[in-house]
Amino acid sequence: MITTDESMNDANRKRVRTVDGKDSTDTTMENNTSDTTELQPFTSLPFYGEHKKAVSSLSFAPTTNLSHGTYNNNSGNNVLCASASADGYGKIWNITNQLNEVNNNNNTSSEDPPNKKNKYNLPQVNNVNSTAMTTKLEPTHNLCGHSRGINDITWSTNSQYIATASDDKTLRLWNVETGEAYVEFKGHTNFVFSCRFNPQSNLLVSGVSINCGCSCYVYSSIDI
Secondary structure, three states: OOOHHHHHHHHHOOEEEEEOOEEEEEOOOOOOOOOOOOOOOOOOOOEEOOOOOOEEEEEEOOOOOOOEOOEOOOOOOOOEEEEEEOOOOEEEEEOHHHHHHHHHOOOOOOOOOOOEEOOOOOEEOOOOOHHHOOEEOOOOEEEOOOOOOEEEEEEOOOOOEEEEEEOOOOEEEEEOOOOOEEEEEOOOOOOEEEEEEOOOOOEEEEEEEEOOEEEEEEEEOOOO
């Protein structure tokens, strides 16, 4: 008779299966981390962008299959990042060319020390090498229109639109390709702190702080 413990041990032992007529050892049950890809060390890259005041929010575009401005690599993919600041501006950055240059030069930032580990055994990047930031980027678009600082910036799922939430008590929807505002959403009773699209990008929600709590506003569009 096989006991429950023996059955569990058998289930966890290496199993032999046939693949293309050959025996192959399946170690999935024995070691479920064998296929895990090791995280590569992070390093600072030699370019940067600027705002006049504190940067409040940053977000990468969810998709890269975009034709944006004059920037485009051979694969047709672009790496876009949006930033928002207390200076009242949102900015769209295309870092495709810079990333391509780094990859082509195999620039692994050998001057930077390898990632150290903290007490939780997590890798750390302690310092940003400011002297290595040799290239100042120019935004492909400045999202101009808010009268006060921007608290949050977010992309639609298809990366064609950006929404911004501001202390001027408005929410704005922007065209990523042109940098122009589509809609200004008014009627918020206080500073607008946050905004998000739903996965289909036809709903937009904003979060507002009020004296006794907070409110959420939801906007719908069948055109997006």
